[in-house]
Amino acid sequence: MDRTTWHDGQTPLNILVLGARLGGAVIPLVWSMLPHQGNCCTAARILLVARLLKVLPARRWAVVIADREFVGRAWCAFLRWKRIRQCIRLRKNTRIADELVRDLFTTLQPREVRTLFERTWVYGGWMHVVITLSPTGDRVIVASDLPVLDVLNTYRLRWAIESACSSLKSRGPNLEATHMTAPARISRLFGRLCIALAWMTRVGAQRTATHAPRLNNRGRAVVSVTRIGWQILTQAARWGGDDFWDCLRLLGMPFPTASTSVSRSVRC
Template identity: 30%
Template sequence: MTAVQTALMLTLSTHFALSKSRLSSLVALITGLAQSRTVNLSHLASHLPGRALPASHYRRLQRFFQFVRLDGDRLAVLVVQMLNLQRPKCLALDRTNWKIGSTDVNILMLAIVTRRFRVPLLWTLLPHQGCSDIGQRIALMRRYLALFDASSISMLVADREFIGAEWMDFLSENNIKFVIRAKIDMTMTLEDGRAWSFQSLLRRKRGRRNPAIGWGHLSGTFAPARHPVNFAAKRLKDNEWLIVVTNRDDPRQALNDYRKRWAIECLLEDTRIRSHDKLSCLLVVVTLAMVWAYRCATKTMGRKAIRRKTHGRREKSWFRIGLDALRNWISNAPENAADAWLHNAPNQPQARPKI
C-alpha cells in the first residue's frame, strides 16, 4: 500500500463505516478523480491499483456505487474540520439542473465560500426539474443547523431564485443573516402601509453612483413577511437593476456582499449515473477530492497571495494551484500528497463542532 493510500484510509476509516475493500475503492476514486479530472467511471477505472483487466476495474467501481452509501452530513463535518473553517463563514445557496438522456438531474446545494475556498457542504437531489420550493430550502438549512450552530454563519448569499417571504422569515427567526437578490416585479409593503413593486419604487432613480435604499415587508404568497428587510438597488452597466434584500443593518454593504455568491460549476456532468443515491455518493467523492486539492494549495502557498496579472485578476485560482500540485505529487512526490492530507486531519469523527 502506498503512502497516499495509507494516509487517506487512516482518516476516512474513522468517518465512514466501510469494509477494507470498499474503503480502498473510495481512496482509488478520490486519487483517480484528481489525476484524470473527470467523474467518468471508464477513465477512473484506469487509476485503480492492481493487474486486473480494465473491465474488472470498471465493474468494481460500478459495484461500489451500487452498494455503498456515504453519509453527506458526516462529510459536512469532515469538510469543516479538514479546511479549518470553525470561524463564522459565508454560505452560498445555488441549484444546477441538467439532463442525462431523458432524466433530469437537479441539485440544490449549500456551499462554503471563503476568500480562498469554494467547496460543497450539503445538498439535496430534487425529484423534479426547475426551481426548488420553500420547504426544500428550509429542510436543507435544518440539516445544516442540526450539525452546526447558527452563529457559524456570517452570511447566506443567494440569487433571485431563492426569494420568498416565508423563506426569509425562517432565516430571520433562526438568526441567519442573508443577502438575496430580488426580482424587480416583487412587492414591498413600506412603513406607511402601501405596497409597491420595486419597479415602481425605482422608476425615477438613477442608482448608478448612489444606490437606492429602503426597508419594508416583502409580500408573500398569502401575507406580507413577518420580519422587515432592508433593500438596496443599483444599476449595472447593462442598465439592469441589481436589487438585494437583507436582514443586515447596512443595505449598501449588502450590494458588495452579494458578490460573494457562488454558482455551482457542477463536476458531475461527465457521468452517466442517474440514480440519486449514486449521484449523492459521487458528490461526496468529488468534495473529498476538492478538499485535498485545497489542502495542497495551502501547503504550496502558505500565507502568500496569488499574484495578480495586469488586468487585475489572480493568475490562478486557489483550487487550480492545489489541483496542479496534487496531480504532480501523486505521481512524483507521494509523501507530499500524503502530508497535505494528513496535516491536522481529524482521526476521530466529531458529532457537532462547537463554533
C-alpha cells in the same frame, strides 16, 4: 445556496446545494437531489438548512446568500426564526411599500449604487434594500438584514458557489460524464467530489498564503485557489514523496482565517 443542473440524455438532474465559503471558495456541505426540473420549493430549502443546523448551529452562520430563486415569505420567516441573517436578491416584480422594486431609482446609471433611506418591510421582516445597475444594464436588487454598507459586498460572494459547482462538472472532474441517473448514486459521488474539492481548495489556500497569486488588470486572481490546489495535488499524487504527504496532512487542517473586505459607500 444554489442549484446545479444538467441532463443525461432526456433525464434532468437537479441538485440543491448549501455550502460554506472557505479559503476563497465555496465548499458544499449539504445537498439534496430534487425529483424535478426547475426551482425548488420552500420546504426543500428549509429541510436542507435544518440538516446543516444539526451539526453547525446558527450562531456560527454569518449569513445565507442566495439568488432571486430563493425568496418567499415563509423562507425568510424561517431564517429569521433561526436567527440566521440573509442576503437575497429580489425579483423585479417584488412589491415593497406598495411599489414594485423595478420602479425604484429608474434613473440609475451602470455601476451606481442606491439604497432606500431606511429599512423597509420585505417578506415579513425589516431589511435594507440596495439597488445597483451592472455594466450590462442588469438591475440587481438585494435585500438583507446586514448593515447597509455590507449588503452588496456580501452578495458579490455568491458567485463562488456557482464556481464551485462548475468546478465539479465540466471545469473539473466532469460529473456529467458519469452518465449516472440514479439519485442515490449521484448523491454519493457528489459527496466524494466535494471532499476532493475541499482538499484542492485547502492545498491552494496554503500555497496562496505564502505565494501571492498573479492578478489581472481588474485585480482578480488569474488562477483560482482551487485550480492552484488541483495543479499541486495532481503533481504530488503523480510523483508521490513528501509533497503528497504534506498535501494529505493539509486535508485535516483548518482553513486560514478569511480577511475582512472593505465596505463601499452607497447613496440614498
